[in-house]
Amino acid sequence: MPADSPSSVPLPDYEVEQYFPREHFDDSPEDVRRLRERYGYVRTYFKRHPAGHRDLQRWLNQTRIGMTYDVYLTQSVKMALVAAALGSLLGLAVTLVLTQMGVLANASSPVRVGVGYNLVALLLPYKVFILGTFLVLLLGGLSGAGTYYARYYMPRSRAEMRGRSVDVLLPHAIVYMYALSHGGMSFLEVIRSVADAPDYGEVSREFEMIDRDMELFGNDLFTALRNARNLTPSINFEQFLDDLLSVLDSGGDVTAFLDRESSTYLEEARDEQEDFIETLSMLSEVFVAAFVAAPLLLIVTLMVISFLGGNTLVQLYALNYLIFPLGMALFLLLIDVLSAPYTQDTVRTKHDTTVVEEIWATLREFAAVVRREIERAREERWGDSGETASTGVASDGGVVDARFDHYRRENVVSNLRELVGDPVDIMRRQPYLSAFVTVPIALVAPIAAVVLGLATPSIDAMLADPYNTTVWLVVLPFAIVAIPLTVFHELRTRRERTLERRFPDTLNLLSSANQMGIPLVEALALVSRWSSGALADELRALRNDIRWNYDAHTALMAFASRLGVPQLSRVIRLIASGGRTSGDLSRVLSVAAEDTRNRYKLEKSRRRAMGSYIAIVVMGYLVYLFVILMLGASYLAPLAEMTAPTTASNGQELPIGIASVPLANFHVVFFHSALIQAVGSGLLAGKLADNSALSGLKYALGLSALALVAFALV
16 A cells, blocks of 8 residues: 655644544454444455555545545545456457467467476466466456556645646735735635635635635634645645735734735746746657657658568558557647646636527527417417416416517527627637537538549548548548638637737726726726727727626626636736725726736747747658658659569569558558648647647648648659
8 A cells, every 4th residue: 555655754743633534443343343334344444544545635635525535545446446347358358369369379488497397388288278367367457456546646646736726826816815905805805705716716716715614614714724724735825824824923914915925926936837838848859759750760660571571551550540649649638737737717707608608598598488489379279278378367476468478589589699690700709619510511521522423432442542532531521620610719819819918008008097087987988999909899898887887896797708818807806806995996907917917928938938849849740741751752652663573683582572562551651640740740739839729720730731732742
């Protein structure tokens, strides 16, 4: 069992009491029997041996999994047994396959002489059974042990991820706390406000625990802060709470403390991002080595072996169509997992709705209206014996007005017409929705190509004409789906970056106008006349909302929802909450502008730093494409023209059988490998640049087009 290392620093007593279940058991037979009756044998074992699982309990608490170590390990054992059974079945299948192929029967013993040779000779008639049993036990044991230990250390990984997420968003949360404290809000209210602000992600969850500790368990502020300090997975947040406790204990100025801490932890966030960029740079180099250089080496090696008379088609197909695509997918998944804490996308609030939710809500309401109209038509055709139809009185005593149904029907139809009347706008707001249009077209396109005789879906057609067959059956459907998705995603990304770039200047102008005594509504009117594009329109809508409804907080949150930029919703919440408590709105706007500018600078510095590594990935693909083209044009093409076996000058045949080499298969693999590499390298470039696979589609499409042009010309 994993245990604490001897060199690990022991936890303080108060941390042990907090992290660990407060149950103590004796080793008496009666107590053990009682535990087994209550918990079962497995869980009782873990309960009686807690010393080796203190770290696991700490990780479980830090990840908010909400269970004790013994329950978690009992579940892990059950899952390990299931995995072991599946692994054993896999081992049995492998054994049957190897037995049919004669591999196990032809296996030879590594022991040839010595004392053990007689024993081997005795067991030789049973070697198929023995080797099969060994394979079943090996695969079953590896599956079970791998599942158990993977689950054991998974909470540790999740705790580390949560800690990095807290570190990234902590400077912005401190700025939010400073704005509220500067406005005169008490510190308890500041904590509750941060806990209710999901825009701050894991930091909000940490403060939610502090608030719950005081509200539900009756602890005072100092105890709640100390409990959070002992439980947080973030070292930076732990240090922040230590300093905060010192300030509160000494009666210092909390507002000034928060102002200083925001700058300090912003520098920490910059250092974290630099380390992350270095990690991405290393991974980009690993990608070039593992998925550009290695495929070239293996393909050339397999081709040479084939020329020497070996059959390498199975290995070649496995590498090109299974191993390398799967490896690229896992590599992109690894980058996505590592990048998750550094994506500062906020959690959606109750004011936010997606396009999909709007469409479904409208369709549900429309379906209800249609159902009502069908019922009304049935009542008019066959009559209705119900009390409502004859008296106009509802079951609850209210009067039914026939005009309400007409209003509801017209309102739903109007909403549906407005929502779906501009499909381009919907797809620009949510690029994934373009798949509802493009995927059916992409499915029909290959069928149309086959019907028109442009391509034939067969292996012989692929070997005879790989270029046209692949283009019509694979590349065209991919392009039909990917091109609109890329266009709408890039339009949305460009809009978000434009808003992020202009928003700090807009907030500074509002702050300056407010300092000169101009009310917020009039300042919004001035700034909207100065601005242009979508931001100006939204500022005018915000001005009208505040002027008509006299509720600045609700108007600002609706403004954040309309912008649809998650990174800005955090800043708008800061303005809305800070403006509600502070009479100095100009200071709140200045703080919000600085927070937005720092966020934009961090993203811009990442994109600038990753530009060189994107170039490395693209150049690596260009080298791959050039080598593949040279192999096909300068090596395979001349060999294909030679139909007779190659002979030497003395008439003896050389040990190279060109006629038996599957040159057509190599041509197909070369062409497809270039396309697969184009898609994989393009998606990786997008993940490196913007941490988005959708951003990599433009690179994938460009590299694929380059490969198509190159193979068409060569």
